[in-house]
Amino acid sequence: KIAEGTSPPPINVLKSCEKCVQHIADVKVLGNDKVYRHNEAKALVWLEKKVSAVSGVLKARDITVGASCKSSALVRSKKDSRPTEQDYVATAYSIVADYILPELSAQLKSSLKLDLKTERIVEKTPEAPPAKKLKGADSVQPVEDYSKGILKNVKGAATPKLTAGQKKLQKVDKTGMKSISSFFAKKGS
Structure with missing residues (x-):
């Protein structure tokens, strides 16, 4: 210990x-x-055994892998979407690859023949609605003008009521006063 x-x-x-x-x-x-x-050859053989062991554990515990694990909230089709042996191997490889050097990971991937596309193509389910195509998808112009609802200085529009202090400030003679930003301007040399 x-x-x-x-x-x-x-x-x-x-x-x-x-x-x-x-x-x-x-x-x-x-x-x-x-x-x-x-010895890279020995290491690859040993890593392949580890990948197959992890794959066996994933399968034994019935852990969802591959295309069927993307979202459990989606409505599944009536077709059987059981993961294949290749799905289990690909998932086990990704788990093992997190712990080894990237160069060794690439060699392991090629020795497991995972260079081929490992994800299966999932057929569209009949429950999924087709994607809508907008009219004039070629144009980039907006469909509606959202600026129509904004009123610009229109006569008769309600002006905000001023408080007594604000009214007094408007009446003050401002000649000889500097703006506050003039105090922060660079001074000439």
Whole structure:
């Protein structure tokens, strides 16, 4: 058991997972030392096994994957939309790929033959209404003019009533007064 905040020396970690490292690396014994070299072929075989294990768990727990998991709120068609084995593998690959380097992920994808389009084409359901096409879809002009409802200074329009203080301010002689913005203007040198 490792105490929180401390970590074992790397050599102890390597000794404890020596059998696991052999799945992805070549091991050579040189004198008293063991030397490890990453082997891509071994790593890909090991990752393929992990993808198939994750795929098996997804299938065993009946987790929705593929095109059928896009939205559970949509009305499903009467046709059976069971996920295929390829859907489970693609989902398992995406889970495993989150934890490995992008280069290795690309190699794993090609070795699993997922380069082909993994999503199935879902046929349109008869319940779905066809999309409406607007008249004159070529033009970009608005259909209605929304500015017609806005009244511009029309005589007879109600002017807001002024308070007593606002009326006094309008009557004040403003000669010799500066606007407030003049105090913030740049001064000439």
